[in-house]
Amino acid sequence: MPTGSFDYAPEGSILADLPAQIGAYRYDASEEGQAAYTFLPNIYCLQVQSKEGPEPSTAQFQYILDDSSLNASEGDPEDQDETFPSQFEELWPLESPASEYKVVAGDRMVVLETDPEGNQRVLWDGFAQIPQVDLSPRSQSVHFVGVGVAIRLWDSVIGGRVQRDGSKPTAVGTATSAVPTDLPTRFNPADPRNEAGLANCTPDDCDETLEDEDENEYPVFLDPHIDTPADSTTDYRSPAPSPEVPYQTYWTLGKAVRYLLATANIGRDDNDDLWVDNPDFSVLDDLFKNFKPSGSFYDPGDSSTYEAKDILIRDYDATNKPLPEVLWDLLAQNGFRYRFVTEGQAGEPNEDGTTTETPYTYIDFYRFDADGPTEPKQLRLPVSRSDLDPSGCNVSSFSAVQDLNGLVNQWEIETEPIRYEVSVLLAPGFEPTNGDEVASTSTRQKFLLSNLDNATGAEREKYRLWIANEAGQDGYWSIENQAFRKPKDALNDPIDFTDVFKPHDSQEKDADDPNYVERYRPGANRLLSLDPSGKPYRAQLAFSRDYAGADPPCLWDGTGTWQVINGSYRILREKLGIYITAESPEAWEIGVPGPDETKIEISGSLHAITCLSNPSGSGGSKQQQQFWLRLTTVIEGDHCLDAVAEDRPASPYPFTVSRRIDAKDHFKKEVIAKCSAFNTSGDEIVSRDDSDEALAYARQYRSAHEFPPLAGNAHIPWFTRSYSVGDRIDEITGRDVDLQTNAGAEQGEGAYYPFVVAVTWDFRGNQQSTTLQLSDRRTEPRHI
């Protein structure tokens, strides 16, 4: 086989070339091919700009107002009916005469590029919207701005939600599986009564199917309060879930975006096509995930370096907002972006063999991190003193700023303090006096509720106030020592919560550092423990006559025989304790115990004065013996759940810049302490822990903010379609300038490059150009 070789040294590009042929056309979607377009020879396209996010593309047009261009068509040049409008009064006012060469608001227009062979490609598609006139002594001009077809997404706002019948939460495709309502479209609403977000999405794998060619699937809303039946064998709903799995699920980013696109993107053109086409829903759930790094570094393009987790939406109400703005609200803060893409679809060839594209617009979502939608692209700038060669240089000007002021590399989730269900022994918050039990106006009757209006502060609390002294500033009666402990008494001991409040694993503390601060902790009336029907128990007060544990106030140690008190007290709102509200503490109506309850006092009444002021011994009357009170309630700890996305070595900033996100309405941790009367396990029970979900939320914020944005712009001195919104620029070749903004590439960290957030094609004057804006549409630094 003969062999040979040759050297190929192409000549450099020419320094100047013909500009792209750009034309403005009126577009009629009911026609096909070239017939859909009507060329507007008196309108000049000045600029087309595309941007990321909830901003439709725009195009600026200008009328050619020139009396010399009077011949609009063949015929008598003096026939004014065949001339272009040449005065502003013929174009700008709403009442100006109609003309085929005049564009009115709402006209559909397309900007086409015609190549030397005559093939036409779509550059922009939209509607004429904003006419403007500028008149001066020396000139007049009439401009108008066109807005991309995506503007049709702003024609309506999101209204009521689509919800499924509560009786058939897993049924799909029926008349009642997706019922339109006027109820607010609110995802995972917070509920102050439950102090957490409510799940109100339909179960997974029970999605509705959109009537489109992709048969995209989407979830709908479900009543957050319907209960899963405890006994699935008698459940008439089919298929019945296991009792532990509720029907409702939380809205994730993926599910919410699918729902919004399916129910709110409904505007259609005359051909019954969506103005802005939806993406394939099947990829959205996987796209909108948070990546938990397996180590210190991770590469979003390599799934072995991370664990993907769903991102839950916090309480968000989308009602009365346009769809694009809702999408931006949900996605941008979590490190995702979207763009409206207008492309041309090739149709049948024209009679002359050329092709004319048909405009097509769709919405495209992408990650705003090292796993962008396309492979990174380059700008070209040769080293100084190189030969001028357009093929090796496409940048005529470039400016950029790396905004480290905008960097936050550590995020912490603020939640409500961890809540603990505890049982505490209360101490009398008063000093009993022997003789108070005697029935006279100067003693026992003094403490009647009807007599308290004129009573002193001490008398109002006497025999009624029972406390835990958790702040160490309350006086209380020591039952064991039969002595009153004043607030500053050395023997005045606040209740010890050490066995309840445990430090976070991440907390750096010495053994002597306290786990909590002594402060007031009012009890809640709703417990964490659930009754057999799945509802939380109410706070419980009980009394005992044989308790032999530590002297109150203290945590319950599990000893003693206790009878529940069913009435005539209220939980204090300013501190941990109760206040007896009976007419007379001596006749404290506590309710008669039921047949299955512990019976200590079956008369239904406690002598809360005699039992303290003059208690009988163990051999005396049972009704006059000392009693102890145990309150089971829920109190706050001092720390939120542990959800800190710490700074990573990949962040190029040497300092840790930390911020907190207020998520008190959504994530929580609840613990049933070992001392709770409803906890028979012998150890604390964590009844709810959203730490993983909160951490995933924090990590997503970190991903979105841990690298400094490289903001700036690059100016290319010709029209080019090589760069689009959403592209990444990784380097300036020639000069070998690496635009990576994060560290750790050698350790496997995915490279993070600036994104193109806006592309502007300028056709003004004698030179066409393309301007790219990077990462942020400004160059000045911004302080957080």
Next chain:
Amino acid sequence: MHDDIRILRDRDQAAQRDIDRLSDSAPGGSRSLLCKTTTVSSYPTAAQAFYAVFNVEADGDESEGSSATLTAGTDAFYAWNCGSAIPPSGTCVIVHSVAGKMVFEFNG
């Protein structure tokens, strides 16, 4: 998040907790019980004395002339007789809570 919104939400949550703390327990009031006198150690020999009593549950068909089934408890408490006669042991009496004491009246 704007500070005002945060503050308003905290207030709303505090108000919800206060509402939740409002006692839904039964209001206080004088209690009446059907009881039966009994002997714990030594039955009283005077009319106006404290008597040991069991609470009694009455049940039966609520129709004219039908009889009731009485089920007595096993835990005794003490009620004072303000009447003029000594009730025999096992007598059914209506006991009221009066100013902190359980009281009944038996006059024979």
